[in-house]
Amino acid sequence: MYTPNTKVIDIGKRPIEDYVFEAVISFQEGVDEIILKGRGDFISRAVDVYWALKDRLGDSIELSNIEIGSERVRGRMRSYIAIHVKRKY
Amino acid sequence: MYTPNTKVIDIGKRPIEDYVFEAVISFQEGVDEIILKGRGDFISRAVDVYWALKDRLGDSIELSNIEIGSERVRGRMRSYIAIHVKRKY
Numbered sequence A, B: 001m002y003t004p005n006t007k008v009i010d011i012g013k014r015p016i017e018d019y020v021f022e023a024v025i026s027f028q029e030g031v032d033e034i035i036l037k038g039r040g041d042f043i044s045r046a047v048d049v050y051w052a053l054k055d056r057l058g059d060s061i062e063l064s065n066i067e068i069g070s071e072r073v074r075g076r077m078r079s080y081i082a083i084h085v086k087r088k089y
Helices: A016-028 A040-060 B016-028 B040-060
Strands: A006-011 A033-039 A061-073 A076-087 B006-011 B033-039 B061-073 B076-087
Touching: A006 A016, A006 A040, A016 A033, A016 A040, A033 A040, A033 A061, A040 A061, A040 A076, A040 B040, A040 B061, A040 B076, A061 B040, A061 B061, A076 B040, B006 B016, B006 B040, B016 B033, B016 B040, B033 B040, B040 B061, B040 B076
Parallel strands: A006 A033, B006 B033
Antiparallel strands: A033 A076, A061 A076, B033 B076, B061 B076
16 A cells, blocks of 8 residues: 555665665654565566665564566566565564 | 475576466466566566466466565575466366
8 A cells, every 4th residue: 555654765776775775764754664666677676675674674674565567668568566665663 | 385286487598488388388287386486687587477477377377475585695695586376277
């Protein structure tokens, strides 16, 4: 669910640590759920970001859902992943 | 669960159609569940294989689980995805 307290972080080619930092700050600011979204070649990177974030925050977060989807971009299908991470406390 | 009737297909750099073909044949041979496993850069590819397989087999298969993990390979951590696909009928 995309509640007001959900933040979507689009994973691209910036360093993994940038996305981890963005997620940590968002949780500190009161966001309850973060969705790490990676498309095409960035799917692998979204998974890497998840593990780097898990290393950083440990048991204070949990993986609540993983979706894989496919969407049409300029006439061709492109796969994506959406990794839902919740703050536990 | 990795039952005797589960087949793991490791996704690598062969054409996507090869993996789809392997999965279709396995289901025809009586396999109930296929796990598409992609490591590192092949994570995106595993998702692409899933969608190509879904296009081919439609409602006769269902996505039963998606795991993302991280394992140590030659001293460094490498992420993976395991997409579990079940035959419905």
